[in-house]
Amino acid sequence: MRRSLCAVLLLAAGAAAQTKGTANLTGNADNGKRLFLKNACYQCHGLAGQGGLAGARLAQTKLAQAAFVAYVRNPAPGGMPPYRAKVMSDQELADVWAFIKTLPEPPAVASVPIP
Ligand code: HEC
Structure with missing residues (x-):
């Protein structure tokens, strides 16, 4: 327990250091949608960010920019490939984040008709 807490703290510290100065860029959701498709995020996360076998759900993410x-x-090992700054700039990721923020919540299970 103690060790995993340590790892989480280290991860958080690393993340904070790495993204220094990148927070709160204004994202363009339309461009973000284009990049979400162009950079193959949709292949694992679904066209609506709904997630699937290969990737986590992104719609309604709780993650701050x-x-x-x-x-x-710097994704969790064994999950997705890392997208370094050379591949996608901070501005481009801000755009993708803005796009993800526009994705609607899935319908409540009870409202989905049984065929
Ligand atoms: C090859 C499949 C694959 C591709 C391509 C991919 N991802 Fe992922 N992604 C994953 C998997 C698998 C996870 C979950 C890893 C885990 O939980 O250990 C994940 C997790 C994430 C998370 C963390 C979600 C959370 O709430 O914890 C974010 C954010 C994310 N991906 C964004 C992206 C973006 C943006 C792109 C495109 C630039 C992308 N991914 C491309 C497979 C992929």
Whole structure:
């Protein structure tokens, strides 16, 4: 328990250091949508960010912009490929984040008709 808490703190510190100055860029959701498709995020996370077998759900993410950028730059091992600044700039990731923020919540399970 203690060790994992330590790891989380280290991760958080690393993330904060890495994204220094990148927080709160104004994102362009339309461009973000284009980049979400162009950079293959949709292949694992779904066209609506709904998630699937290969990737976590992104719609309604609780991640703040800085944490989002930090994750994509340095994802959990064994999950997704890292997207370094050479591949996607901070501004481009801000755009993708803005796009993800526009994605609607999935409908409540009870409201989905049974075929
Ligand atoms: C090859 C498949 C794949 C691709 C491509 C991919 N991801 Fe992921 N992503 C994953 C997986 C798998 C996870 C979950 C990893 C885990 O939880 O250990 C993940 C997790 C994430 C998370 C963390 C979600 C959370 O709430 O913890 C974010 C944010 C994310 N991806 C964004 C992106 C973005 C943005 C792109 C495109 C630039 C992208 N991903 C491309 C597979 C992918």
